Amino acid sequence: MRSEFILKLLEKNERIDGRKLDEFREIIIEKRPIERAEGSARVKIGDTDVIVGIKMEFGEPYPDAPNSGVLMTGAEFIPLAHPDFELGKPGEIPTEVARVIDRGIRESETIDVEKLCIEEGKKVWNVFVDVYPINYDGNLIDAGSLASIIALKSTNIPTIDKDGNIDRENLKNSLPVVHTPITITIGKVMDKMIIDPTFEEEEILDCKLCVATTEEGKVVSIQKIGVGVLTDDDVDQMIDIAIEKGKELRKLVEDGKKIVKPKTKANKSRKG
């Protein structure tokens, strides 16, 4: 019944919390909440609350890239975050979330992995990006990828002591992060496109398209999620939305802005 209500509102281009279809909820950014990790960030979009931690460890390079460091992205859906999350089930959804976030960072070549070589062909830095939702109210991919790029930009590389061990007490250089990819999820339902869906809104979407773009205006990764279908016009429109909204979120990363409230004064001026 709740779903019917949400759909009824959408027909009139309205949403339960009073936002416009292309508006984000309030965004709050916290840099380096986990001091002891090499990098970290916390992002809240509405009630969705995500922490990303960055760890750097020694690893072996891939045989076809003996000079390059390795990026690995993971997402843990801990049952803390939502009554329906179950224990011990890695499942498709967190795996997909991790891979979509990973693709945005990887395909844009955001991390200059050539600078992460320690010993050619033998030892390189592994960069682990781990995404943890603390409270889940939809749009985890956007929140997670925003937190990931902010965390990466605040990451410092540990030094290596004289015995060849990782010394995390002395962090020297920042991780070389050369791009700012932003992933935007656009949901389609009926003939409407909405961004930043809440948990309830996600349940009624036909499907979603996650599009990562860079500051150069390039599209670097796309993922369609869900069983519904898209026309080519839909895709055009969604890419445009991703570029426009990507710019908005990218400003937050660059300006280091902490809190951004939605433009619509939700609930105040609405009629009916």
Next chain:
Amino acid sequence: MMKTNEKMIINGKRLDGRKPDELREIKMEVGVIPNANGSARVSFGKTIAIAAVYGPRKLFPRHKQESETGIVQYNYDMATFSVDERKRPGPSRREIEISKVSRLALEPTLFLKNFPKTTIDVFIEIIQADGSTRVTAINAASLALADAGVPMRDLVVGLSGGMIDGVPIVDLCGKEDNYCDADIPIAFLPNKNEITLLQMDGRLTPKETKAIVRNVLHVGKEIYKKQVEALKKKYSE
């Protein structure tokens, strides 16, 4: 327990400048996870624990016992980035054991007989670890349970005691945890003088051990005060 030649106590002060009986800076906040029935975030120095409580909620009883009294399910998890060397996701044996003793630390304070066929799920995430994580988690769990409106006989206080360089201390940080002569995590009901969790790793005389336990119960009262403050703060707009 590792050995070191480094002195852990110099001029009566610990590595981080604390006195033996001094607690780290404590921060407590309830209601941090809107989806949960109750939640809390507690930090002792750099150790940060987040707790969420869901329940009492429906349990499909598999045993007769479960249909006669409610159960508690406690899951203690450490984030991959919470420790120095990245921890692989998923429960280790250590975490499984901690989950068990922590569950048993909370059960005595709950009225499980009044909640047949239900489960009270407690989820803990350690997002940064610097010693004494299991007791920090218990402090958070206790607040989350109270925040969730789960009826309790008393709050539960968690605090670690230990011995370092022959000096009894409380609230061990990570380094002290590694190099101490003994590490004794304790949880207790502050108004009842009931100890619900007690473990020890180390090598001490009975006298030393008893003294540390008593001391923890004494210093733990400060933690209780902070818990009360955190719970009342939510309603004092």
Next chain:
Amino acid sequence: MEEKNDKKIRDIVIPGELIGSNKTFKAGYGTYIEKDKIFSKFVGILQKKDDYVSVISLSGVYIPQRNDKIIGVIEEVQKFGWIVNINSAWDGFLSTSEGIEDYVDVKKVNMKKYFEVGDIIYTQVEDHKTGDVQLTMRTQIARKLKGGFLIKITPSKVPRLIGKEGSMVNLIKEKTGTIIRVGQNGLVWVFGENVNKAIKAIKMIEQKSHIYGLTDEISKLLS
């Protein structure tokens, strides 16, 4: 105004807090007795009426009590009754005899004719033995609620939503032209044109239930 606020904070008790002696007071809801002493079970408001003490929890899932008037949603149709979701850790059970006023042949009756899965009912808790919540529709207030919209609030906020002698919920009903039924289990049924407006008001009450001057804020929101 300050006074009232302070009073509220002063009266908040927490689990394990000593309230009084069992010899002086009568222990009511939200308290327990150990060794002749009465303690609080909850984070809540302490209420002392003559020698009767109780604690109203400030949060918590719904715990059914006899005679509670609640809203339920039919979850399953069975042979001798219906399983009802009552927003609690336990399901409610409405037996055929408690659900149907008319005299019917239990073997032949078409249960779905009376209540189907998804139907919303305003009902009363008859009994709550260990794990079974018996419901009854055989009271004057019980009825099926058709159409409308259901929302959930924390059960402990229900008194605030209702207000003194219904003043708060009536205010919302007037200003939004809706019909509202509040279940003690935290389920609230809203019916009418301006459901959205009413829901906003109800949510605000849930968030700000502990502050003073809430009635004014709600009036402002709804004008």
